[in-house]
Amino acid sequence: MVASTLSFLWEHKSFLLWGAWSTIQLTTISVALGTVIGTVVGICRVSRSKVLSLAAAGYADFIRGTPLLVQIFLVHYGLPAVVSSYVPGFYVAPFVSAVAALSINSGAYVSEIVRAGIQSIEKGQTEAGRSLGMTYGQTMRYIILPQAFRRIVPPLGNEFIAMLKDSSLVFAIGYNELMTRGKILMTKYFQFFETWVAVALVFLCMTLLVSRLVRFVERRMAINGES
Amino acid sequence: MVRVENLHKHFGKLHVLKGITNRIMKGEVVVIIGPSGSGKSTFLRCLNLLEMPTSGDIYIEGVNVINRGENRVSINKVRENVGIVFQSFNLFPHMTALRNIELAPMIVRRVPEAQAREDALALLNRVGLADKADSYPSQLSGGQQQRVAIARALAMKPKVMLFDEPTSALDPEMIGEVLDVMKGLARDGMTMVVVTHEMGFAREVADRVLFMDDGVIVEENTPAELFSNPQNPRTKAFLSKIL
Numbered sequence: 001m002v003a004s005t006l007s008f009l010w011e012h013k014s015f016l017l018w019g020a021w022s023t024i025q026l027t028t029i030s031v032a033l034g035t036v037i038g039t040v041v042g043i044c045r046v047s048r049s050k051v052l053s054l055a056a057a058g059y060a061d062f063i064r065g066t067p068l069l070v071q072i073f074l075v076h077y078g079l080p081a082v083v084s085s086y087v088p089g090f091y092v093a094p095f096v097s098a099v100a101a102l103s104i105n106s107g108a109y110v111s112e113i114v115r116a117g118i119q120s121i122e123k124g125q126t127e128a129g130r131s132l133g134m135t136y137g138q139t140m141r142y143i144i145l146p147q148a149f150r151r152i153v154p155p156l157g158n159e160f161i162a163m164l165k166d167s168s169l170v171f172a173i174g175y176n177e178l179m180t181r182g183k184i185l186m187t188k189y190f191q192f193f194e195t196w197v198a199v200a201l202v203f204l205c206m207t208l209l210v211s212r213l214v215r216f217v218e219r220r221m222a223i224n225g226e227s
Numbered sequence: 228m229v230r231v232e233n234l235h236k237h238f239g240k241l242h243v244l245k246g247i248t249n250r251i252m253k254g255e256v257v258v259i260i261g262p263s264g265s266g267k268s269t270f271l272r273c274l275n276l277l278e279m280p281t282s283g284d285i286y287i288e289g290v291n292v293i294n295r296g297e298n299r300v301s302i303n304k305v306r307e308n309v310g311i312v313f314q315s316f317n318l319f320p321h322m323t324a325l326r327n328i329e330l331a332p333m334i335v336r337r338v339p340e341a342q343a344r345e346d347a348l349a350l351l352n353r354v355g356l357a358d359k360a361d362s363y364p365s366q367l368s369g370g371q372q373q374r375v376a377i378a379r380a381l382a383m384k385p386k387v388m389l390f391d392e393p394t395s396a397l398d399p400e401m402i403g404e405v406l407d408v409m410k411g412l413a414r415d416g417m418t419m420v421v422v423t424h425e426m427g428f429a430r431e432v433a434d435r436v437l438f439m440d441d442g443v444i445v446e447e448n449t450p451a452e453l454f455s456n457p458q459n460p461r462t463k464a465f466l467s468k469i470l
Contacts, residue, residue, distance in 0.1 A: 128317035131275055132331035132383055133307035142330060146321050 001193070008194035009201065012185060019181035020202050026095075026177055027164045030102035031110075034163075035156065037103060038110020043140070045115040056111060063108030068101070069169050075101040076173040094175035102170070106163055113155045117148035150221055157214030161207050168203075178202060228253040228418050229274065229387060234283035236269055243269045245442035247283070251387070256419045258429040258450070261439035262465060267422045270439065271389050274420065275309040276302050288386065307335060310380030314392040316372045318364040324351065324375045325360040328382045336383070343382075350378040354408050370401030374408055381412075388412065390421040426470060430454060438462045 009016070044056035063071065076097035084090040092100075121144050129139035168179035182199035186192060229251040236244040243266045251257050259267045272278040274285065276292065285292050292305045319327050328347035332338040338346070351357050354374040356367075364372050373393055380388060390409065394402040406428050413419060413432045423429065429436050430450045437447045438459070446459045454470070457463045 122317075124313060124315055124317035125319065127277055128313065128319070128379075129331075130303075131277060131306050131309075131311045132379070133303050133335040134331060135303055138334055142334065143319055147319075150321070 004191075005194045005197045005201075008189075008191055009198040012198070015181055015185070016178065016198060016202050019176070019178035020206060022175075022177040023164065023167055023179075023203075024206065026098055026102065026170070026175070027160065027167050029099055030167065031106050031156075031160050031163050033099070033103035034106025034110050034159075037107030038112075039114050041107060041111035042114025042118065045111060046118050048136075060108045060111050063105055064112075068105050068166055069172060071105055072097070072101040072169055072173060075104070094170070094173045097173055098167070098170040098175045102163060102167055105166075106159065109159055109162075110156065113152055113159065114148070116155075117152040118144055120151055121147050153218055153221060154214065157211065157217075160214070161210050164206055164210065165203060228255070228288060229420075230284075230286040231274075232284040232286075234270070234273060234285065235281045236266075236273060236278060237281045243442055244273070244280070247442075247444060249437070249444060249447075251418065251420060253418055254416045255434045256413045256417075256421065256432050257435050257437060258433040259420065259422045259437045259439055260424070260426070260429065260465075261437075261445075265439045266442040267439050268391050271311075271391050271420060271422050274387070274389055275306050275311050277311070303335070307383055308386045309389060310383060310385035310387070311389040311391065312373070312376050312380055312393045314395050316364070316369070316376045316396070318372055318376055318379070320364050323361050323363055324356065324367065324378075327364070327375060328379045331379070332382050347378070347382060350381055351375070353381075353411070354378045355404070368401060369397045370404045373397065373401075373405045377405075377408055377412075387418045387420065390419065390423065392422050392424070394423065394425055424469070426454070438465065440465070 041056045041059060044052040045060070047053055076092065076094065080090055080092050125143050125147065126139055129143040130136075134142070167177065170177060171179040171183060174180065178199060182195055185198075186195045189195070231247055231249045234244050234247040235242070245266075247266075247270055259270065261267050269278055273280050276285075280293060283293075287305065287308060292302075318324075319330070322330065325344065325347050328350055329340070329343040332343045332346065333340060348357065348360060351360055354377055356371060356374055356378070359367060359371060359375070364375070367375065377388075377393075393409070394405050397405065402425070406425060409419070409421070409428070410432055421428070421433075433450045435447060436450045436453045438445050438453065438457075438461075440461050446453065446457065446462045453462070454466065457466055
Protein backbone atom coordinates (compact mmCIF):
# COMPACT_ATOMS: atom_id res chain seq x y z
CA MET A 1 0.00 0.00 0.00
CA VAL A 2 2.66 2.44 1.09
CA ALA A 3 4.92 1.53 -1.80
CA SER A 4 2.16 1.73 -4.38
CA THR A 5 0.98 5.10 -3.02
CA LEU A 6 4.47 6.54 -3.07
CA SER A 7 5.12 5.33 -6.59
CA PHE A 8 1.71 6.70 -7.66
CA LEU A 9 2.58 10.02 -6.06
CA TRP A 10 5.96 10.07 -7.76
CA GLU A 11 4.51 9.14 -11.13
CA HIS A 12 1.94 11.94 -11.08
CA LYS A 13 3.98 14.47 -9.12
CA SER A 14 3.94 17.26 -11.66
CA PHE A 15 0.22 16.81 -12.39
CA LEU A 16 -0.57 16.98 -8.67
CA LEU A 17 1.89 19.78 -7.93
CA TRP A 18 0.35 21.97 -10.60
CA GLY A 19 -2.98 21.31 -8.94
CA ALA A 20 -1.48 22.24 -5.60
CA TRP A 21 -0.12 25.45 -7.14
CA SER A 22 -3.64 26.31 -8.39
CA THR A 23 -5.01 25.64 -4.92
CA ILE A 24 -2.43 27.93 -3.35
CA GLN A 25 -3.10 30.70 -5.87
CA LEU A 26 -6.84 30.44 -5.40
CA THR A 27 -6.56 30.38 -1.61
CA THR A 28 -4.05 33.24 -1.42
CA ILE A 29 -6.10 35.54 -3.63
CA SER A 30 -9.35 34.63 -1.86
CA VAL A 31 -8.01 35.05 1.67
CA ALA A 32 -6.29 38.31 0.67
CA LEU A 33 -9.56 39.68 -0.71
CA GLY A 34 -11.39 38.10 2.23
CA THR A 35 -9.09 39.95 4.62
CA VAL A 36 -9.89 43.26 2.96
CA ILE A 37 -13.62 42.50 3.04
CA GLY A 38 -13.40 41.12 6.57
CA THR A 39 -11.51 44.14 7.89
CA VAL A 40 -14.09 46.55 6.53
CA VAL A 41 -16.99 44.39 7.73
CA GLY A 42 -15.33 43.81 11.11
CA ILE A 43 -14.90 47.55 11.65
CA CYS A 44 -18.57 48.02 10.69
CA ARG A 45 -19.47 45.34 13.22
CA VAL A 46 -18.06 47.37 16.11
CA SER A 47 -19.12 50.77 14.76
CA ARG A 48 -21.66 52.83 16.64
CA SER A 49 -23.91 52.98 13.60
CA LYS A 50 -26.78 50.52 14.11
CA VAL A 51 -27.31 50.18 10.35
CA LEU A 52 -23.69 49.31 9.62
CA SER A 53 -23.32 46.87 12.48
CA LEU A 54 -26.60 45.11 11.68
CA ALA A 55 -25.73 44.84 7.99
CA ALA A 56 -22.31 43.46 8.87
CA ALA A 57 -23.80 40.98 11.32
CA GLY A 58 -26.37 39.89 8.73
CA TYR A 59 -23.67 39.21 6.16
CA ALA A 60 -21.55 37.24 8.61
CA ASP A 61 -24.54 35.23 9.83
CA PHE A 62 -25.72 34.39 6.30
CA ILE A 63 -22.31 33.24 5.12
CA ARG A 64 -21.46 31.33 8.27
CA GLY A 65 -24.90 29.77 8.44
CA THR A 66 -24.99 28.34 4.91
CA PRO A 67 -22.79 25.68 3.29
CA LEU A 68 -19.84 26.91 1.26
CA LEU A 69 -20.83 24.58 -1.57
CA VAL A 70 -24.22 26.27 -1.79
CA GLN A 71 -22.51 29.66 -1.89
CA ILE A 72 -20.22 28.49 -4.70
CA PHE A 73 -23.21 27.26 -6.73
CA LEU A 74 -25.10 30.45 -6.00
CA VAL A 75 -22.24 32.56 -7.33
CA HIS A 76 -21.40 30.33 -10.30
CA TYR A 77 -24.87 29.24 -11.44
CA GLY A 78 -27.36 31.40 -9.55
CA LEU A 79 -26.13 34.93 -10.19
CA PRO A 80 -25.23 34.44 -13.87
CA ALA A 81 -28.72 33.04 -14.43
CA VAL A 82 -30.19 36.32 -13.20
CA VAL A 83 -27.72 38.50 -15.09
CA SER A 84 -28.02 36.54 -18.35
CA SER A 85 -31.70 37.35 -18.56
CA TYR A 86 -30.54 40.96 -19.06
CA VAL A 87 -27.22 40.23 -20.77
CA PRO A 88 -27.69 37.21 -23.05
CA GLY A 89 -24.81 34.76 -23.06
CA PHE A 90 -23.38 36.08 -19.81
CA TYR A 91 -20.88 33.61 -18.47
CA VAL A 92 -18.36 33.67 -15.62
CA ALA A 93 -15.20 31.57 -15.74
CA PRO A 94 -14.91 29.02 -12.92
CA PHE A 95 -11.80 30.79 -11.62
CA VAL A 96 -13.65 34.09 -11.23
CA SER A 97 -16.65 32.43 -9.56
CA ALA A 98 -14.34 30.45 -7.31
CA VAL A 99 -12.42 33.55 -6.19
CA ALA A 100 -15.65 35.50 -5.70
CA ALA A 101 -17.36 32.79 -3.67
CA LEU A 102 -14.31 31.99 -1.54
CA SER A 103 -13.51 35.69 -0.88
CA ILE A 104 -17.06 36.42 0.20
CA ASN A 105 -16.98 33.35 2.41
CA SER A 106 -13.57 34.15 3.85
CA GLY A 107 -14.60 37.78 4.43
CA ALA A 108 -17.34 36.65 6.82
CA TYR A 109 -14.99 34.55 8.91
CA VAL A 110 -12.27 37.21 8.87
CA SER A 111 -14.81 39.83 9.97
CA GLU A 112 -15.43 37.78 13.10
CA ILE A 113 -11.67 37.53 13.68
CA VAL A 114 -11.27 41.29 13.21
CA ARG A 115 -14.21 42.05 15.49
CA ALA A 116 -12.83 39.80 18.21
CA GLY A 117 -9.39 41.34 17.73
CA ILE A 118 -10.70 44.87 18.10
CA GLN A 119 -12.79 43.97 21.13
CA SER A 120 -9.84 42.24 22.77
CA ILE A 121 -7.98 45.55 23.09
CA GLU A 122 -8.43 46.95 26.58
CA LYS A 123 -10.98 49.72 26.96
CA GLY A 124 -8.27 51.86 28.54
CA GLN A 125 -6.55 52.14 25.16
CA THR A 126 -9.60 53.75 23.60
CA GLU A 127 -10.01 55.99 26.63
CA ALA A 128 -6.38 57.06 26.46
CA GLY A 129 -6.70 57.90 22.77
CA ARG A 130 -10.00 59.72 23.12
CA SER A 131 -8.84 61.62 26.21
CA LEU A 132 -5.95 63.02 24.14
CA GLY A 133 -8.49 64.57 21.80
CA MET A 134 -8.27 61.93 19.07
CA THR A 135 -11.44 61.21 17.15
CA TYR A 136 -13.00 57.74 17.06
CA GLY A 137 -11.44 57.19 13.62
CA GLN A 138 -7.98 58.34 14.68
CA THR A 139 -8.11 56.14 17.77
CA MET A 140 -9.08 53.17 15.61
CA ARG A 141 -6.38 53.83 13.05
CA TYR A 142 -3.43 54.66 15.27
CA ILE A 143 -4.21 52.85 18.52
CA ILE A 144 -6.69 50.01 18.21
CA LEU A 145 -6.17 48.47 14.76
CA PRO A 146 -2.35 48.22 14.91
CA GLN A 147 -2.67 46.32 18.18
CA ALA A 148 -5.62 44.27 16.98
CA PHE A 149 -3.79 43.17 13.83
CA ARG A 150 -1.00 41.63 15.85
CA ARG A 151 -3.53 39.51 17.66
CA ILE A 152 -5.28 38.70 14.40
CA VAL A 153 -2.25 37.09 12.75
CA PRO A 154 -2.59 33.62 14.34
CA PRO A 155 -6.35 33.22 13.71
CA LEU A 156 -5.84 34.63 10.21
CA GLY A 157 -3.28 31.88 9.64
CA ASN A 158 -5.86 29.35 10.76
CA GLU A 159 -8.36 30.88 8.37
CA PHE A 160 -5.84 30.49 5.54
CA ILE A 161 -5.33 26.83 6.41
CA ALA A 162 -9.07 26.22 6.63
CA MET A 163 -9.58 27.90 3.28
CA LEU A 164 -6.74 25.91 1.73
CA LYS A 165 -8.75 22.80 2.50
CA ASP A 166 -12.22 24.19 1.84
CA SER A 167 -11.19 25.53 -1.55
CA SER A 168 -11.26 21.91 -2.70
CA LEU A 169 -15.05 22.34 -2.98
CA VAL A 170 -14.64 24.38 -6.15
CA PHE A 171 -14.01 21.09 -7.99
CA ALA A 172 -17.80 21.08 -8.18
CA ILE A 173 -17.81 23.96 -10.66
CA GLY A 174 -14.90 22.49 -12.57
CA TYR A 175 -12.06 24.73 -11.53
CA ASN A 176 -8.88 22.84 -12.15
CA GLU A 177 -7.20 22.70 -8.74
CA LEU A 178 -5.80 19.85 -6.67
CA MET A 179 -9.11 18.15 -5.85
CA THR A 180 -10.26 18.26 -9.48
CA ARG A 181 -6.97 16.71 -10.53
CA GLY A 182 -7.44 13.94 -7.98
CA LYS A 183 -10.81 13.19 -9.54
CA ILE A 184 -9.26 13.14 -12.99
CA LEU A 185 -6.57 10.69 -11.85
CA MET A 186 -9.14 8.47 -10.13
CA THR A 187 -11.35 8.11 -13.18
CA LYS A 188 -8.35 7.57 -15.42
CA TYR A 189 -6.41 4.95 -13.44
CA PHE A 190 -8.98 3.54 -11.00
CA GLN A 191 -6.38 3.49 -8.19
CA PHE A 192 -8.89 4.86 -5.68
CA PHE A 193 -6.87 4.39 -2.52
CA GLU A 194 -3.57 5.64 -3.93
CA THR A 195 -5.18 8.65 -5.57
CA TRP A 196 -6.84 10.01 -2.46
CA VAL A 197 -4.00 9.26 -0.09
CA ALA A 198 -1.71 11.07 -2.54
CA VAL A 199 -4.06 14.07 -2.70
CA ALA A 200 -4.38 14.05 1.08
CA LEU A 201 -0.61 14.02 1.47
CA VAL A 202 -0.18 17.00 -0.85
CA PHE A 203 -2.81 18.93 1.14
CA LEU A 204 -1.12 17.93 4.37
CA CYS A 205 2.26 19.19 3.15
CA MET A 206 0.72 22.52 2.25
CA THR A 207 -1.09 23.01 5.56
CA LEU A 208 1.95 22.02 7.62
CA LEU A 209 4.10 24.42 5.63
CA VAL A 210 1.64 27.27 6.12
CA SER A 211 1.28 26.70 9.86
CA ARG A 212 5.11 26.86 10.19
CA LEU A 213 5.08 30.07 8.22
CA VAL A 214 2.39 31.59 10.43
CA ARG A 215 4.34 30.72 13.56
CA PHE A 216 7.44 32.33 12.09
CA VAL A 217 5.59 35.56 11.24
CA GLU A 218 4.00 35.56 14.69
CA ARG A 219 7.40 35.36 16.36
CA ARG A 220 8.82 38.11 14.18
CA MET A 221 5.96 40.44 15.13
CA ALA A 222 6.24 39.65 18.82
CA ILE A 223 9.84 40.84 18.94
CA ASN A 224 8.93 44.43 18.18
CA GLY A 225 7.93 45.59 21.59
CA GLU A 226 4.52 44.07 22.26
CA SER A 227 4.18 43.27 25.91
CA MET B 228 -11.37 77.61 35.32
CA VAL B 229 -13.64 74.61 35.86
CA ARG B 230 -17.15 75.05 37.16
CA VAL B 231 -19.43 72.13 37.91
CA GLU B 232 -23.12 72.66 38.52
CA ASN B 233 -25.38 70.06 40.08
CA LEU B 234 -23.77 67.11 38.34
CA HIS B 235 -25.62 63.81 38.36
CA LYS B 236 -24.57 60.49 36.92
CA HIS B 237 -26.53 57.28 36.76
CA PHE B 238 -25.22 53.92 35.62
CA GLY B 239 -28.51 52.27 34.85
CA LYS B 240 -30.31 52.22 38.19
CA LEU B 241 -27.19 53.06 40.14
CA HIS B 242 -27.07 56.71 41.15
CA VAL B 243 -23.34 57.40 41.40
CA LEU B 244 -23.10 61.18 41.49
CA LYS B 245 -25.86 62.93 43.37
CA GLY B 246 -25.47 66.59 42.63
CA ILE B 247 -21.88 67.81 42.60
CA THR B 248 -21.29 71.55 42.53
CA ASN B 249 -17.81 72.97 42.69
CA ARG B 250 -15.39 75.47 41.23
CA ILE B 251 -11.75 74.88 40.50
CA MET B 252 -9.59 77.95 40.10
CA LYS B 253 -6.74 78.40 37.69
CA GLY B 254 -3.51 77.02 39.15
CA GLU B 255 -5.33 75.30 41.97
CA VAL B 256 -4.47 71.77 43.08
CA VAL B 257 -7.56 69.96 44.28
CA VAL B 258 -7.27 66.53 45.84
CA ILE B 259 -10.35 64.32 46.07
CA ILE B 260 -10.42 61.67 48.76
CA GLY B 261 -13.08 59.28 49.92
CA PRO B 262 -13.94 55.61 50.30
CA SER B 263 -14.08 53.40 47.21
CA GLY B 264 -17.41 53.57 45.46
CA SER B 265 -17.94 57.14 46.60
CA GLY B 266 -17.93 58.42 43.00
CA LYS B 267 -14.56 60.20 42.98
CA SER B 268 -13.28 58.54 39.84
CA THR B 269 -16.61 58.93 38.09
CA PHE B 270 -16.61 62.63 38.93
CA LEU B 271 -13.09 62.97 37.55
CA ARG B 272 -13.99 61.08 34.39
CA CYS B 273 -16.99 63.31 33.87
CA LEU B 274 -14.67 66.31 33.72
CA ASN B 275 -13.25 65.20 30.39
CA LEU B 276 -16.47 63.50 29.34
CA LEU B 277 -15.13 59.95 29.42
CA GLU B 278 -18.36 59.51 31.30
CA MET B 279 -21.25 61.58 30.04
CA PRO B 280 -23.08 63.15 32.98
CA THR B 281 -26.78 62.30 33.21
CA SER B 282 -27.61 65.87 34.13
CA GLY B 283 -25.91 69.03 35.28
CA ASP B 284 -23.37 71.29 33.63
CA ILE B 285 -19.62 71.56 33.36
CA TYR B 286 -17.99 74.81 32.29
CA ILE B 287 -14.35 74.92 31.30
CA GLU B 288 -13.09 78.48 30.96
CA GLY B 289 -16.67 79.61 30.79
CA VAL B 290 -17.70 77.27 27.99
CA ASN B 291 -20.38 74.73 28.72
CA VAL B 292 -18.85 71.47 27.55
CA ILE B 293 -21.93 69.31 27.90
CA ASN B 294 -23.34 68.91 24.43
CA ARG B 295 -26.84 70.13 24.95
CA GLY B 296 -28.72 72.81 23.13
CA GLU B 297 -26.98 76.04 22.17
CA ASN B 298 -23.26 76.57 21.81
CA ARG B 299 -22.38 72.96 21.27
CA VAL B 300 -18.68 72.24 21.46
CA SER B 301 -17.03 69.09 20.19
CA ILE B 302 -16.07 66.55 22.82
CA ASN B 303 -12.69 66.19 21.15
CA LYS B 304 -12.01 69.90 21.54
CA VAL B 305 -12.82 69.66 25.24
CA ARG B 306 -10.51 66.74 25.71
CA GLU B 307 -7.62 68.51 23.99
CA ASN B 308 -7.64 70.91 26.92
CA VAL B 309 -8.14 68.41 29.70
CA GLY B 310 -5.38 65.85 30.19
CA ILE B 311 -5.95 62.70 32.20
CA VAL B 312 -3.58 60.21 33.79
CA PHE B 313 -5.05 56.80 34.52
CA GLN B 314 -4.44 54.36 37.33
CA SER B 315 -3.37 51.70 34.82
CA PHE B 316 -1.22 54.06 32.68
CA ASN B 317 -2.82 52.96 29.40
CA LEU B 318 0.29 53.68 27.38
CA PHE B 319 0.13 52.49 23.79
CA PRO B 320 2.14 49.24 23.96
CA HIS B 321 3.02 49.16 20.26
CA MET B 322 4.81 52.51 20.33
CA THR B 323 8.01 53.76 21.92
CA ALA B 324 7.80 56.21 24.81
CA LEU B 325 8.65 59.05 22.44
CA ARG B 326 5.98 58.03 19.93
CA ASN B 327 3.41 57.74 22.72
CA ILE B 328 4.03 61.38 23.56
CA GLU B 329 4.36 62.93 20.11
CA LEU B 330 1.45 61.13 18.42
CA ALA B 331 -1.53 63.12 19.68
CA PRO B 332 0.03 66.57 19.08
CA MET B 333 0.88 65.48 15.53
CA ILE B 334 -2.49 64.06 14.53
CA VAL B 335 -4.81 66.18 16.68
CA ARG B 336 -3.05 69.53 16.77
CA ARG B 337 -1.21 69.02 13.47
CA VAL B 338 2.13 69.95 15.01
CA PRO B 339 4.93 69.23 12.47
CA GLU B 340 6.84 66.05 13.28
CA ALA B 341 10.16 67.74 14.06
CA GLN B 342 8.49 70.14 16.47
CA ALA B 343 6.42 67.39 18.10
CA ARG B 344 9.55 65.28 18.57
CA GLU B 345 11.45 68.16 20.12
CA ASP B 346 8.56 68.86 22.51
CA ALA B 347 8.27 65.18 23.38
CA LEU B 348 11.96 64.92 24.19
CA ALA B 349 11.72 68.02 26.38
CA LEU B 350 8.78 66.44 28.23
CA LEU B 351 10.64 63.17 28.70
CA ASN B 352 13.46 65.19 30.14
CA ARG B 353 11.05 66.93 32.47
CA VAL B 354 9.79 63.63 33.86
CA GLY B 355 13.37 62.37 34.14
CA LEU B 356 13.23 59.78 31.36
CA ALA B 357 15.25 61.36 28.56
CA ASP B 358 17.19 58.13 28.15
CA LYS B 359 14.03 56.04 27.67
CA ALA B 360 12.79 57.72 24.49
CA ASP B 361 13.17 54.58 22.41
CA SER B 362 11.95 52.11 25.01
CA TYR B 363 8.62 50.38 24.63
CA PRO B 364 6.24 50.49 27.60
CA SER B 365 6.85 46.80 28.32
CA GLN B 366 10.52 47.64 28.90
CA LEU B 367 9.72 50.27 31.52
CA SER B 368 8.88 49.90 35.21
CA GLY B 369 5.44 50.93 36.44
CA GLY B 370 6.73 54.22 37.78
CA GLN B 371 8.47 54.98 34.51
CA GLN B 372 5.36 54.10 32.52
CA GLN B 373 3.27 56.42 34.63
CA ARG B 374 5.76 59.24 34.15
CA VAL B 375 5.62 58.70 30.38
CA ALA B 376 1.82 58.78 30.65
CA ILE B 377 2.02 62.13 32.43
CA ALA B 378 4.33 63.45 29.71
CA ARG B 379 1.92 62.16 27.08
CA ALA B 380 -0.97 64.06 28.63
CA LEU B 381 1.16 67.20 29.00
CA ALA B 382 2.12 67.08 25.32
CA MET B 383 -1.35 68.34 24.42
CA LYS B 384 -0.65 71.41 26.55
CA PRO B 385 -3.81 70.92 28.60
CA LYS B 386 -5.26 73.64 30.79
CA VAL B 387 -6.29 71.15 33.43
CA MET B 388 -4.71 67.84 34.40
CA LEU B 389 -6.79 65.07 35.94
CA PHE B 390 -5.15 62.24 37.87
CA ASP B 391 -7.22 59.14 38.56
CA GLU B 392 -5.42 57.29 41.36
CA PRO B 393 -2.10 57.63 39.53
CA THR B 394 -0.06 55.71 42.09
CA SER B 395 -2.53 52.99 43.11
CA ALA B 396 -1.17 50.42 40.66
CA LEU B 397 2.46 51.06 41.57
CA ASP B 398 4.86 49.18 43.77
CA PRO B 399 5.57 51.26 46.89
CA GLU B 400 9.13 52.12 45.91
CA MET B 401 7.90 53.73 42.67
CA ILE B 402 5.22 55.96 44.13
CA GLY B 403 7.70 58.67 45.09
CA GLU B 404 9.04 59.25 41.59
CA VAL B 405 5.54 59.78 40.21
CA LEU B 406 4.48 62.06 43.06
CA ASP B 407 7.66 64.10 42.56
CA VAL B 408 6.72 64.74 38.94
CA MET B 409 3.24 65.77 40.04
CA LYS B 410 4.64 68.10 42.70
CA GLY B 411 6.81 69.69 40.03
CA LEU B 412 3.72 70.27 37.90
CA ALA B 413 1.89 71.84 40.80
CA ARG B 414 4.85 74.17 41.47
CA ASP B 415 4.77 75.20 37.80
CA GLY B 416 1.20 76.37 38.27
CA MET B 417 -0.72 73.59 36.55
CA THR B 418 -4.39 73.31 37.47
CA MET B 419 -4.78 69.80 38.82
CA VAL B 420 -7.54 67.58 40.10
CA VAL B 421 -6.17 64.48 41.79
CA VAL B 422 -8.01 61.44 43.08
CA THR B 423 -5.60 59.67 45.38
CA HIS B 424 -5.09 57.77 48.59
CA GLU B 425 -1.73 59.46 49.15
CA MET B 426 -2.60 61.65 52.11
CA GLY B 427 1.00 62.87 52.37
CA PHE B 428 0.71 64.29 48.87
CA ALA B 429 -2.63 65.89 49.70
CA ARG B 430 -1.20 67.55 52.80
CA GLU B 431 1.88 68.82 51.05
CA VAL B 432 0.58 69.88 47.65
CA ALA B 433 -3.17 70.39 47.71
CA ASP B 434 -4.70 73.83 47.98
CA ARG B 435 -8.00 72.20 48.78
CA VAL B 436 -9.17 68.72 49.68
CA LEU B 437 -12.64 67.45 48.82
CA PHE B 438 -14.02 64.54 50.79
CA MET B 439 -16.57 62.58 48.79
CA ASP B 440 -18.90 59.90 50.06
CA ASP B 441 -21.93 58.29 48.49
CA GLY B 442 -21.94 60.54 45.42
CA VAL B 443 -21.73 63.92 47.10
CA ILE B 444 -18.99 66.23 48.33
CA VAL B 445 -19.43 65.87 52.07
CA GLU B 446 -16.79 68.35 53.13
CA GLU B 447 -14.06 70.50 51.65
CA ASN B 448 -11.31 72.53 53.17
CA THR B 449 -7.61 73.24 53.10
CA PRO B 450 -5.67 70.08 53.82
CA ALA B 451 -4.42 71.40 57.15
CA GLU B 452 -7.96 72.11 58.34
CA LEU B 453 -9.61 69.04 56.86
CA PHE B 454 -7.08 66.58 58.23
CA SER B 455 -6.68 68.10 61.68
CA ASN B 456 -10.18 69.34 62.24
CA PRO B 457 -12.79 67.47 60.18
CA GLN B 458 -16.34 68.67 60.77
CA ASN B 459 -18.56 66.00 59.29
CA PRO B 460 -18.84 62.68 61.15
CA ARG B 461 -18.38 60.76 57.90
CA THR B 462 -15.14 62.61 57.21
CA LYS B 463 -13.99 61.88 60.75
CA ALA B 464 -14.80 58.20 60.39
CA PHE B 465 -12.96 57.96 57.06
CA LEU B 466 -9.89 59.83 58.24
CA SER B 467 -9.67 57.83 61.45
CA LYS B 468 -9.44 54.68 59.36
CA ILE B 469 -6.69 55.81 57.03
CA LEU B 470 -4.51 58.17 59.04
